[in-house]
Amino acid sequence: MIAEGIASPAGAPLLQAAEVTVTYRTAEGPITALDGVSLDIHAGKMVGLIGPNGSGKTTFIRAVTGVAPAQGSIAIGGLATGGLPPQDVARLVAIVPQEPSLPPAFTALDCVLMGRTPHLRLLQNEGPHDIEIAREAMLATNTWGIAERRLGELSGGERQRVVVARALAQETPLLMLDEPTAHLDIGHQAAVLGLVRSIARTEGKAVLAVVHDLTLAAQYCDRIVALKSGRVVAQGAADEVIHPEILRQVYGMDVRVLRHPDTGLPVVAPVNGRFV
Amino acid sequence: MKTLERLRPSRAADVRGLPVSWGRPGPWPALSVGLLALLGAAALGLTLGPTSVPLEATVRVLVSHLPGIDVDQGVSVAQRNIIWDIRLPRVLLAGIAGATLALTGATYQGVFRNPLADPYLIGVATGAALGATIVVVSDVSVSWHGLSLLPLAAFAGALASVILVYGIARVGGRTPATTLILAGVAVASLSTAVTSYLMIKDTTNAGAILSVTLGGFNTASWAKVAWVVPYVIPAAIIIPMYGRVLNVLSLEEEQARFLGVDVERTRLMLLAVASLAAAAAVSVSGTIGFVGLIVPHAVRLALGPDNRRLLPLSMLSGAAFLISADLVARMADRPAEVPVGIITAICGVPFFLYLLRRAKLGAYF
Numbered sequence: 001m002i003a004e005g006i007a008s009p010a011g012a013p014l015l016q017a018a019e020v021t022v023t024y025r026t027a028e029g030p031i032t033a034l035d036g037v038s039l040d041i042h043a044g045k046m047v048g049l050i051g052p053n054g055s056g057k058t059t060f061i062r063a064v065t066g067v068a069p070a071q072g073s074i075a076i077g078g079l080a081t082g083g084l085p086p087q088d089v090a091r092l093v094a095i096v097p098q099e100p101s102l103p104p105a106f107t108a109l110d111c112v113l114m115g116r117t118p119h120l121r122l123l124q125n126e127g128p129h130d131i132e133i134a135r136e137a138m139l140a141t142n143t144w145g146i147a148e149r150r151l152g153e154l155s156g157g158e159r160q161r162v163v164v165a166r167a168l169a170q171e172t173p174l175l176m177l178d179e180p181t182a183h184l185d186i187g188h189q190a191a192v193l194g195l196v197r198s199i200a201r202t203e204g205k206a207v208l209a210v211v212h213d214l215t216l217a218a219q220y221c222d223r224i225v226a227l228k229s230g231r232v233v234a235q236g237a238a239d240e241v242i243h244p245e246i247l248r249q250v251y252g253m254d255v256r257v258l259r260h261p262d263t264g265l266p267v268v269a270p271v272n273g274r275f276v
Numbered sequence: 277m278k279t280l281e282r283l284r285p286s287r288a289a290d291v292r293g294l295p296v297s298w299g300r301p302g303p304w305p306a307l308s309v310g311l312l313a314l315l316g317a318a319a320l321g322l323t324l325g326p327t328s329v330p331l332e333a334t335v336r337v338l339v340s341h342l343p344g345i346d347v348d349q350g351v352s353v354a355q356r357n358i359i360w361d362i363r364l365p366r367v368l369l370a371g372i373a374g375a376t377l378a379l380t381g382a383t384y385q386g387v388f389r390n391p392l393a394d395p396y397l398i399g400v401a402t403g404a405a406l407g408a409t410i411v412v413v414s415d416v417s418v419s420w421h422g423l424s425l426l427p428l429a430a431f432a433g434a435l436a437s438v439i440l441v442y443g444i445a446r447v448g449g450r451t452p453a454t455t456l457i458l459a460g461v462a463v464a465s466l467s468t469a470v471t472s473y474l475m476i477k478d479t480t481n482a483g484a485i486l487s488v489t490l491g492g493f494n495t496a497s498w499a500k501v502a503w504v505v506p507y508v509i510p511a512a513i514i515i516p517m518y519g520r521v522l523n524v525l526s527l528e529e530e531q532a533r534f535l536g537v538d539v540e541r542t543r544l545m546l547l548a549v550a551s552l553a554a555a556a557a558v559s560v561s562g563t564i565g566f567v568g569l570i571v572p573h574a575v576r577l578a579l580g581p582d583n584r585r586l587l588p589l590s591m592l593s594g595a596a597f598l599i600s601a602d603l604v605a606r607m608a609d610r611p612a613e614v615p616v617g618i619i620t621a622i623c624g625v626p627f628f629l630y631l632l633r634r635a636k637l638g639a640y641f
Contacts, residue, residue, distance in 0.1 A: 062530075065533070065534060067530060067533055067534075085538065086533055086536050086537060086538050087536035087537075087538070088536075089536065090534060090535055090536030091536070094534070095531075095534040097528075097530060097531055097534065100527070100528065100531055101527075101528055102527065103389075103526040103527065103581065105576075105580060105581040106523070106526070106581055106582075110523070110582070114523065114524050114527070114535055115535065117520075117521075117524050117535040117536050117537060118535060118536035120520070122517060122518070122521070123517060125520065125584070170535070
């Protein structure tokens with residue numbers, strides 16, 4: 001419903017975040033987790049969010065969903081998300097959280113069907129339409145074969161793909177993934193990011209992925225945004241951001257940037273792991 | 277529902293060569309079994325007792341209370357009174373208390389994502405015991421609409437305790453589950469300490485206080501049934517409506533929120549409705565242990581974690597269980613009565629442990 005009603009003018013970004021600031025109050029005084037971050041994502045594009053631990057990547061995702069109280073303006077498809085009830089927000093943006101813990105006794109299909117929550121009224125159960133959407137999402141993520149297995153029996157890679165399927169079942173124009181490749185082997189890392197990119201392309205979703213592996217980010221993302229201490233340090237194509245000087249500025253570390261022999265995209269190699 | 281079952285992967289072997297594993301039965305077989313168990317327990321509870329009344333006479337007495345029907349001529353007045361004024365309210369009260377404790381237990385476990393949660397977690401039981409103890413000790417005897425002051429004071433104590441716990445745990449518009457549980461445990465210890473002190477100071481009434489704490493239905497009356505029902509009905513209607521949402525709440529709080537559930541509001545609403553019902557139940561039954569913990573887990577072990585089945589079935593099984601336990605309490609040590617809380621523990625715990633051993637991996641929650 002809301003997602004279908006979005007008619008953003010051609011060329012306007014699907015996610016428009018302007019001057020987003022998030023301040024947490026703590027016992028030691030206020031801490032600014034995000035400091036005037038502006039970030040746009042167009043439909044069909046995948047943006048990689050990089051930056052050291054604590055630079056505000058997860059906070060940005062929480063700000064977009066309204067979980068973290070943010071100043072500034074955030075709009076999805078031209079609709080300001082501030083003050084929207086959670087159910088409406090969940091029809092606009094789906095999140096794949098960082099290392100989500102899942103209830104072990106529910107099946108993978110149960111979990112994916114929970115992605116239909118924002119589209120169901122209180123007394124409504126999942127109908128054939130919802131099951132069909134869940135099935136599509138599970139076919140896309142190669143999890144339909146484990147649909148009736150319990151979540152507690154799944155491997156880390158299977159669980160990660162089930163959670164991606166759950167996010168797809170939400171049928172939102174915007175998809176945000178918080179370190180979707182953490183704890184996955186290199187094969188599953190490539191599979192998950194490749195899947196997400198192809199979903200962005202074929203379904204015209206706007207995708208934001210927090211990725212720690214800079215080489216992977218460079219291979220799969222259309223654009224990369226680098227955060228440090230809650231501010232955007234650089235953004236642009238992989239070539240512009242995955243650059244020794246910028247990475248030195250962001251991570252405080254010397255790296256060598258090579259070229260992928262097949263794609264010509266940047267490949268990052270640390271230099272002796274020295275912090276500078 | 278039929279289409280839904282057909283679309284389940286287990287039946288969809290044509291889709292990418294999936295294994296045909298198992299189909300799930302609908303909710304009706306389980307609900308029918310639960311209902312039959314409840315009716316069976318109720319029938320036994322009405323017919324068995326120190327004075328045995330034949331089943332046929334029992335049915336006659338019950339049916340004759342329907343308007344326009346009068347078929348109890350052959351039944352003695354004493355038997356009529358036993359059935360209608362003593363056993364029926366007792367069975368009803370045990371059933372209502374059992375259903376409430378099991379339903380609110382399942383609710384608390386779901387809301388707190390904690391398998392150890394039960395209706396007494398945030399202070400209902402100890403608050404009720406303290407409220408009742410204060411009345412016993414102060415030796416006032418006031419009655420209100422046929423009710424003694426005891427259940428009213430227990431109810432007030434239970435509610436005061438819950439409100440206190442919730443008020444302490446609420447920080448900046450949020451109520452973290454861990455804080456709530458810890459606050460509940462702390463306040464419970466405090467009320468228990470005060471109750472124990474009052475009991476020791478007033479040894480003449482120690483027996484009365486102990487019997488309130490252990491719980492039972494030997495003082496059941498229609499007045500108590502009428503008192504408890506208005507608090508229990510909202511819970512029995514509203515909580516099962518939230519079955520699907522409670523499934524989503526079994527995810528981490530933030531995940532549930534990302535899926536569009538207003539976690540804080542839903543949790544507060546469910547806790548309020550459940551606590552009100554549990555407080556009312558405890559005020560007439562005393563603090564009967566294990567029902568709210570064991571019954572929902574037994575249902576979960578048998579039927580899986582889906583709250584849409586768990587909640588209604590916990591109600592039916594809880595009612596059947598407590599009616600049966602009360603029957604044993606009446607019959608085991610005639611003419612004396614064993615406190616029903618002792619029966620629920622002695623019968624319920626081994627059964628529960630058996631189920632627990634049988635469950636593979638322990639991953640059923």
